[in-house]
Structure formats: structure tokens, C-alpha cells
Amino acid sequence: xxxxxxxRLLSSIVVLFGVSSxxxxxxxxxxxxxxxxxxxxxxQLADKExxxxxxxxxxxxxxxxxxxxNGVIHLDLGTSIHYHRSISEIIxxxxxxxxxxxxxxxxxxxxxxxxxGILAAVNKDTMVDRGAMFVSLxxxxxxxxxxxxxxxxxxxxxxxxxxxxxxxxxxxxVLPALTLGTALAAILSRMIRASLLEVIGEDxxxxxxxxxxxxxxxxxxxxxxxxxxxxxxxxxxQLGALLAGAVITEMIFSWPGIGQLTIESIQRRDYxxxxxxxxxxxxxxxxxxxxxxIIYAFIDPRIxxxxxxxxxSE
Amino acid sequence: MSKIINFWIPLAIxxxxxxxxxxxxxxxxxxxxxxxxxxxQTPSFEExxxxxxxxxxxxxxxxxxxxxxxxxxxxxxxxxxxxxSLIGSVSGFVGGKxxxxxxxxxxxxxxxxxxxxAISLAGIMGPGIDNVIIALSIVGWVGFARLARVQVLSLKxxxxxxxxxxxxTSYVRIFTRHLLPLxxxxxIIEASFGIASVIIAEAGLSFLGLGVQPPAASWGSIIRDGxxxxxxxxxMVIVPGLxxxxxxxxxxxxxxxxxDRLDVKN
Numbered sequence: 001x002x003x004x005x006x007x008r009l010l011s012s013i014v015v016l017f018g019v020s021s022x023x024x025x026x027x028x029x030x031x032x033x034x035x036x037x038x039x040x041x042x043x044q045l046a047d048k049e050x051x052x053x054x055x056x057x058x059x060x061x062x063x064x065x066x067x068x069x070n071g072v073i074h075l076d077l078g079t080s081i082h083y084h085r086s087i088s089e090i091i092x093x094x095x096x097x098x099x100x101x102x103x104x105x106x107x108x109x110x111x112x113x114x115x116x117g118i119l120a121a122v123n124k125d126t127m128v129d130r131g132a133m134f135v136s137l138x139x140x141x142x143x144x145x146x147x148x149x150x151x152x153x154x155x156x157x158x159x160x161x162x163x164x165x166x167x168x169x170x171x172x173x174v175l176p177a178l179t180l181g182t183a184l185a186a187i188l189s190r191m192i193r194a195s196l197l198e199v200i201g202e203d204x205x206x207x208x209x210x211x212x213x214x215x216x217x218x219x220x221x222x223x224x225x226x227x228x229x230x231x232x233x234x235x236x237x238q239l240g241a242l243l244a245g246a247v248i249t250e251m252i253f254s255w256p257g258i259g260q261l262t263i264e265s266i267q268r269r270d271y272x273x274x275x276x277x278x279x280x281x282x283x284x285x286x287x288x289x290x291x292x293x294i295i296y297a298f299i300d301p302r303i304x305x306x307x308x309x310x311x312x313s314e
Numbered sequence: 315m316s317k318i319i320n321f322w323i324p325l326a327i328x329x330x331x332x333x334x335x336x337x338x339x340x341x342x343x344x345x346x347x348x349x350x351x352x353x354x355q356t357p358s359f360e361e362x363x364x365x366x367x368x369x370x371x372x373x374x375x376x377x378x379x380x381x382x383x384x385x386x387x388x389x390x391x392x393x394x395x396x397x398x399s400l401i402g403s404v405s406g407f408v409g410g411k412x413x414x415x416x417x418x419x420x421x422x423x424x425x426x427x428x429x430x431x432a433i434s435l436a437g438i439m440g441p442g443i444d445n446v447i448i449a450l451s452i453v454g455w456v457g458f459a460r461l462a463r464v465q466v467l468s469l470k471x472x473x474x475x476x477x478x479x480x481x482x483t484s485y486v487r488i489f490t491r492h493l494l495p496l497x498x499x500x501x502i503i504e505a506s507f508g509i510a511s512v513i514i515a516e517a518g519l520s521f522l523g524l525g526v527q528p529p530a531a532s533w534g535s536i537i538r539d540g541x542x543x544x545x546x547x548x549x550m551v552i553v554p555g556l557x558x559x560x561x562x563x564x565x566x567x568x569x570x571x572x573x574d575r576l577d578v579k580n
Contacts, residue, residue: 018422026431026452027438130316141562143514145521145534146555149541153548244427248518252541262430263522266437278426278434286425 005294012290019282020072023275024065038081038269055081055271077276082268087276091258097167098257101180101250102242104173106235108181109188116185117192118219124197132189139186144245148179148252165254176253180245184238191234195227202226229300236292240285321571324564331561334377335384345374346529354547364549367539372553375531379554382525382532383561386447386516387509393451395505398458399497403489405459406466416459423456429515436524446525450515454508461504465497499576506569510562517558533558 035048035057052058056067071078077087120132142150155175156164162174199205200223208222209215243259250259258277265273349369357364363372405416435449469475470493478488519525520534528535533554540550 014418015421015425018418019425022422022426026435137563137566138559141510141514141566142555142559143518145518145537145541146551146558149537149544149551150555153544153551157545240427241429244430244433247430247433248522251522262434266434267523271438274434274437278430281430282426285427289425 004297008290008293012286015286016283017069019286020069020279021065023279023282024068027271027275028061028064072279077279078272080265080270080273082265082270082273087273090261090273091276091280094256094258094261097255098243098246098250098259100173101176101246101255101257102239104177105180105184105242105246106239108177109184112182112185113188113192117189118196118224120189120193121196121200122215122219129193133193136186136189139182142183144179144183144249145252147182148175148249151175151179152252165252167255172253172255176249176255179252180242180249183245184242187238188231188234191231192227195230196223199223199227229296232299233292233296236288239288240281243281243284320567324567324571327560327564328568331380331564332384334380336381338377338381341377343371343374343377345370345378345531347371347374354543354550356547357549357553363553364547366536366550367543367547372536372550375536376533376554376557379531379533379536380557380561382443382520382530383513383516383558386443386450387512389447390450390454390512390516391505391508393447394454394508395458395501397451398455398460399462399494399501401455402459402462402464403466403493403497406463407470407485407489407493413463416463420456420460420463423453424460426453428453428456429518432515433519433522433524436519441524441527443526443530446516446519449519450512454512457508458501458504461500462497465500466493469493469496503569503573503576506565506572510565510569513558513562513565 035051035055036043039048039051049058056064059067068078075088077091079085080087080090083090116132116136120129123129152164152175155161161171163169163172166172196219205218205222208218213221246257247259247262249255250257251263254260258280262274262277262281265271265277347370349365349371352361352365352369354367355361355365355369357372361371361373363376366372366375401416405413432449432453435452436445439445439449475488475492478492483492516525517532517534517537520532521538523535523538526532526535536554537551537558540547540554543550
């Protein structure tokens with residue numbers, strides 16, 4: 001068990017190192033001169049040069065990379081060009097809003113997906129099943145920049161129940177969480193259905209039925225706990241999508257989190273801050289996946305008993 | 315009945331989309347013509363989709379926008395499939411150190427939420443349709459590479475490949491004649507779902523202002539403009555939003571259909 005966790009942690013450190021380097025190199029290698037974009041094409045040569053020196057872009061790329069990696073290790077992400085403040089500070093200010101949004105969205109997703117998935121699995125191949133799966137297909141296909149405005153229209157304008165945007169009121173969270181949560185609910189309910197269907201054919205389910213348990217109890221006590229494993233993995237994997245989705249959702253609802261910060265920084269050409277935001281979201285993503293694998297091993301003894309098991313990332 | 319819903323209707327939607335995108339430029343459309351007296355007019359019999367905030371015909375803009383989404387979806391999926399399956403197959407076939415390095419690169423790319431990486435790349439490269447295509451392709455190849463690698467890994471042990479190797483057949487020929495036909499089915503299916511996600515991603519980038527630049531139209535940029543007029547002209551969001559959702563649902567349903575037909579496990 002210990003060696004499993006250790007291997008898993010070590011491999012995620014390698015991936016994290018790769019992730020931070022990739023963020024750095026992609027931003028530096030792709031076409032386009034950040035200095036030119038920041039100052040405009042008509043800027044004076046001397047101004048461009050000054051900014052280049054200020055940003056450290058005049059140094060050779062490997063020196064810049066070493067400095068950057070060194071900073072990341074010491075949790076020093078540099079200084080924002082726009083705010084003239086330490087990036088770590090800015091991120092710490094913005095983080096709670098995003099965490100709050102993600103947690104509520106996750107809750108929304110679970111509350112929608114479980115009933116929908118269970119209903120579909122129990123009524124397999126009936127109209128209920130098809131209806132539930134079509135709803136879930138709609139959820140996958142309607143992006144959150146369409147869902148968000150639609151929800152605003154319905155529940156903030158036509159029925160003035162919730163605030164249109166911002167984060168001042170207690171109920172401000174409702175519409176962003178719904179927007180972000182429904183997309184995940186769609187994927188999750190399909191997974192719950194598939195994984196329940198696999199379990200429902202097992203012998204112990206037949207035994208439970210034969211004992212005279214009600215269909216409800218059979219599902220709740222015997223089927224769900226066994227169907228939960230793949231669902232947990234998917235939840236872990238989808239957290240990344242949730243964080244990325246939060247970028248657009250936060251924009252729509254002016255929710256003051258990391259997502260909004262990312263887009264604002266892109267629009268302001270504040271590259272150090274963009275770099276830091278992308279890094280933060282990716283690190284969270286890798287961290288959650290590693291954690292999911294380890295939790296998985298605790299829940300399912302088959303995984304921790306087979307040493308050197310290669311955990312497939314999807 | 316279910317075949318009508320799952321196959322014929324989606325096919326019809328897809329054909330309309332393709333038709334709009336391909337025939338669009340030769341139709342007498344005027345997507346950028348400003349009609350000041352028509353600003354924010356809601357849909358009517360004369361103009362089925364209504365007008366936008368500058369009095370431009372929303373119908374014309376939707377038709378022109380379909381070309382944007384088709385171009386991007388087609389380009390990104392083609393580049394991603396070619397790059398991905400090539401890198402993945404070589405990695406799986408050659409094995410050893412090269413394979414380890416490529417797997418590590420794939421793992422690192424998978425550690426990013428794809429759309430986020432695309433947003434930042436497009437943001438840094440600056441707005442424009444070609445940059446959107448580059449950004450989405452940089453993100454898109456990974457899934458295909460992983461799929462192709464896994465397929466080739468199991469295929470290279472097969473007798474017919476071993477026999478070809480023993481006969482001294484060139485690698486290029488082994489790839490094109492003995493591997494590609496067998497790995498193409500799952501790749502085609504992955505590609506069909508890829509089209510759906512690229513359509514959404516392109517609209518998302520345009521929604522954020524990173525895609526096509528005004529006055530050019532994309533469904534995402536129309537939604538972006540419309541979001542400002544949600545209270546007075548909701549049709550500016552509903553029409554492009556529904557168009558987008560219809561095409562994506564249709565592509566997904568056809569993808570499911572294709573998967574069942576080609577009999578590939580999910």
C-alpha cells in the first residue's frame with residue numbers, strides 16, 4: 001500500500017514538473033511577440049526593449065526557464081504586470097470564490113445525476129430510459145455559455161428569483177452553480193447508468209431480490225455501493241473539466257474567481273498571471289487525480305493488493 | 315421510430331449545416347448590412363431569426379457563422395487525427411525509450427483541462443480563426459495519439475504484422491496496409507465525437523472574443539453580442555444557441571450510431 005502511494009506520488013511529481021515546463025514553453029515558443037502585443041505595433045523600439053528587459057525576456061530561454069522553475073518550487077509565481085502585485089497574493093484572494101462555485105456545482109451535478117442515472121438504469125430500454133438519456137445528451141451538447149444566458153433569462157429576468165450576476169447576495173451562487181453543474185450532471189448520469197447496469201446482472205443482486213428486499217432497497221443497499229467505483233474515478237477526472245468550465249461560467253456571471261482572473265489576464269496580456277492561473281488549475285487537476293487513485297486503492301482492495309499496478313489515467 | 319430520431323433527423327440537421335456552410339458564400343446574403351430601423355427586431359415572418367444590435371439579419375449571420383464552425387471543426391479534426399494517429403502508432407510500434415517519452419508527453423498534455431489550454435494559447439497568439447485552429451489542434455492530437463498507440467500496441471503482436479515484419483516489409487507499408495485499416499474504426503468514431511467538441515470549443519473561444527474578429531460572424535461571437543441584450547432581445551442568444559445545440563446533438567447522435575454500426579466498444 002505504502003509503495004503504491006509512493007509510486008503514485010512520484011509519478012505525479014514528474015507530471016507536475018512537465019506541466020509547469022510545458023506551460024512555460026508553450027507561452028514562450030508559440031508565434032507572436034508578447035511585448036509587441038502588449039505595446040502595439042507602433043510602439044517605440046526603446047520602449048519595447050525596456051519592457052523586454054523588465055519581463056526578463058531578453059535572457060536566453062533556458063535561463064528564463066530555470067528562473068521560472070525555481071520560482072514555482074518556492075511558490076513564487078512572479079509579479080503581475082497589471083496589478084503590480086505578487087501573483088500568489090492575487091490568487092489566494094480569488095481562490096475561495098472558485099472553490100465555492102466548484103463545490104456547489106459538484107453538489108448540483110450529484111443531485112441531478114444520481115436520480116436520473118438510477119431511473120434510467122432501473123427502467124432500461126423503456127421510454128423513461130430514453131427520455132433520461134436524451135436529457136443528458138442535451139446537457140452535454142448545450143455549452144455553458146448558452147446555458148448561462150438561458151438560465152439568466154428564465155430565473156433572473158422572467159422570474160426574478162435570483163440575481164443576474166455578481167456575488168453579493170447569498171443566492172448569487174445558484175445560477176452559476178446550476179450552469180456549471182448541469183454539464184457535469186449529464187456526463188455523470190450516463191456513467192451511473194452504465195455502471196449500475198453492469199452491477200444489476202450480478203448474482204448478489206438476484207440474492208438480495210430473492211431475500212424479499214424491496215426494489216428500492218436492492219438498488220440503494222446493494223447495487224449503488226458496488227457501482228460507485230467507476231463513478232468516483234469519473235468525478236475525479238471531470239473536476240478538471242469543471243475547473244475549465246468555471247472559466248467561462250465565471251465570465252458570464254461576473255463571479256470573482258480564478259476563471260474570471262484568467263480571462264481578464266488574457267485580455268490584459270498579463271502573461272505571468274495567465275501562466276500562473278493555467279498552472280494552478282492544472283496542478284489542482286493532477287492533484288485531484290492522484291488523490292482519486294489513492295482513495296480508489298483504499299476503497300478497492302484489489303488495487304492495493306496487486307503491487308506495481310499501473311493506474312490507467314482514464 | 316427510434317431510427318428516425320437517432321439517425322434521420324440528426325442526418326438532416328447535419329446536411330443542412332453542411333449545405334449552409336458550403337453553399338452560403340454564393341447565396342445572396344448580406345451578413346454585415348446595417349439596417350438602423352431594424353435594430354434588435356424580434357423574429358417575424360419577414361425575417362425568421364430577427365435582427366441583431368446593429369440591425370444585421372441574424373439569419374444571414376447564422377448561415378455565415380456555420381461556415382466558421384465547419385471550417386474550424388474540419389481543420390482541427392483533420393490535423394489532430396493525422397498528427398495523433400501518426401505519433402501514437404509510431405510510439406506504440408517502436409516501443410522502448412521513444413514510447414516512454416511520448417507516453418510522458420501524452421500524460422502531461424492530459425493533465426491540462428483541454429479547453430483551458432486552448433483558451434490561453436489562443437489568448438496569447440492573439441485572436442483570429444487560424445490561431446483558434448492551431449490552439450485547438452495543439453490540444454486535440456493527444457486523445458487520438460493515445461487511442462492509436464493502445465491499438466497498435468496490441469496489433470503489433472498479431473501474426474499478420476509479425477509475418478510482414480519477417481518478410482522485411484517496409485515500416486511505411488506495414489503502417490498503411492496492415493495497421494491503419496485495423497485502427498481506423500475507433501479513430502473515425504473518436505473523430506466524430508471530436509467534431510462535436512471542436513464546434514463547442516470554437517464557439518467558446520469566439521464567445522470569449524478570441525475567435526473570429528468583427529464583423530465576421532461565428533455562432534459563439536453572435537451569442538457574445540447577444541448576451542449584452544439579453545433583457546430586450548433574447549433571440550440573439552436563443553437562435554445561435556439552439557443552432558449550436560442542434561448541430562452538436564446531431565453529431566453526437568450520429569457518432570453513437572456510427573459506433574454501433576462499426577461495432578466498437580465504448
